[in-house]
Amino acid sequence: MASLSPEQIIEGQRQDWNRVAGGWEKWDRFFDEQMAFLNHRLVGDARLRAGLRVLDLGSGTGYPALLTAQAVGVSGSVIGIDLADQMLEAATRKAALLKLSNVTFRTGDVTILPFEPASFDAVITRFCLMFLPEIPKAVAEIARVLKQDTWVAAAVWSAPDKNPYLKIPIDIIKQFMELPPPDPSAPGIFRLAKPGELAAMLQQAGFADISDEEFLGDVRFPSADHYVSSLLDIAAPIQNLWAGLSSTQQKEAKQRIIEAAEQYRKGSIVALPIAVRMVTARKPT
Ligand SMILES: C[S@@+](CC[C@H](N)C(=O)[O-])C[C@H]1O[C@@H](n2cnc3c(N)ncnc32)[C@H](O)[C@@H]1O
Numbered sequence: 001m002a003s004l005s006p007e008q009i010i011e012g013q014r015q016d017w018n019r020v021a022g023g024w025e026k027w028d029r030f031f032d033e034q035m036a037f038l039n040h041r042l043v044g045d046a047r048l049r050a051g052l053r054v055l056d057l058g059s060g061t062g063y064p065a066l067l068t069a070q071a072v073g074v075s076g077s078v079i080g081i082d083l084a085d086q087m088l089e090a091a092t093r094k095a096a097l098l099k100l101s102n103v104t105f106r107t108g109d110v111t112i113l114p115f116e117p118a119s120f121d122a123v124i125t126r127f128c129l130m131f132l133p134e135i136p137k138a139v140a141e142i143a144r145v146l147k148q149d150t151w152v153a154a155a156v157w158s159a160p161d162k163n164p165y166l167k168i169p170i171d172i173i174k175q176f177m178e179l180p181p182p183d184p185s186a187p188g189i190f191r192l193a194k195p196g197e198l199a200a201m202l203q204q205a206g207f208a209d210i211s212d213e214e215f216l217g218d219v220r221f222p223s224a225d226h227y228v229s230s231l232l233d234i235a236a237p238i239q240n241l242w243a244g245l246s247s248t249q250q251k252e253a254k255q256r257i258i259e260a261a262e263q264y265r266k267g268s269i270v271a272l273p274i275a276v277r278m279v280t281a282r283k284p285t
Pocket residue numbers: 010013014017018057058059060061062063064081082083084087108109110111125126127128131132
């Protein structure tokens with residue numbers, strides 16, 4: 001199959017994430033409660049404080065833009081940018097409910113940022129960069145829009161083996177269909193899992209004081225059924241694979257995912273491990 005152009009990949013991403021926007025809104029409260037620790041970590045890594053002007057890349061339904069808006073306060077401001085307008089509509093609704101007047105969302109591609117050079121005091125991003133067809137281009141854009149002596153903090157998924165939360169359904173879907181061997185340079189969930197890969201791109205773009213750390217945690221579900229239903233509602237790349245199964249296969253696959261997830265039961269909850277690569281760097285003076 002001919003490989004897709006960057007424009008085709010970006011258009012696919014836009015469609016994929018718009019399609020799951022309803023699922024993100026449906027499970028919003030649960031994932032906010034379960035994964036807020038990652039947003040707090042990003043806020044710390046980016047050295048956020050009152051008064052800063054911050055850019056969140058691939059904000060989706062507002063993570064970590066909404067927490068960022070609280071961290072920088074009314075004297076600061078946040079812009080969240082994302083391809084998927086339906087994800088951003090949910091983010092905007094949440095900002096209004098939280099009475100946050102210092103955060104705005106706009107649609108756009110993070111590889112072509114519509115901002116002046118040196119116009120932000122920090123850039124943060126959670127689970128977006130690995131989906132880009134041209135990551136170094138986005139990294140160069142981050143370097144361009146940041147002021148001197150400010151920080152970028154990024155969260156991307158680490159290796160599949162350390163992420164049963166994501167690996168279980170992918171492995172089980174593979175029991176029903178043959179998938180081509182993963183192309184390590186193709187955009188996808190684990191594209192930036194390798195230690196040092198994003199860090200090297202940041203170094204290439206002139207960043208300093210780079211750190212690259214694996215941050216371990218888990219997502220705790222009230223049941224294995226809750227786990228599989230919520231994941232299939234929000235994880236666009238996994239939903240794409242799932243759509244290739246017949247309804248009988250989906251039924252069987254769901255049962256196998258539930259059985260695999262049950263191995264992570266801890267008393268009344270099912271705790272699926274996650275490993276997130278936190279990469280932080282400073283734009284030098
Ligand atoms: C897994 S979601 C993460 C959303 C949010 N940051 C979070 O952690 O909940 C990935 C997001 O990246 C966005 N995205 C993917 N490629 C993008 C691009 N080239 N420019 C802007 N946003 C992009 C998608 O539209 C989607 O909302």
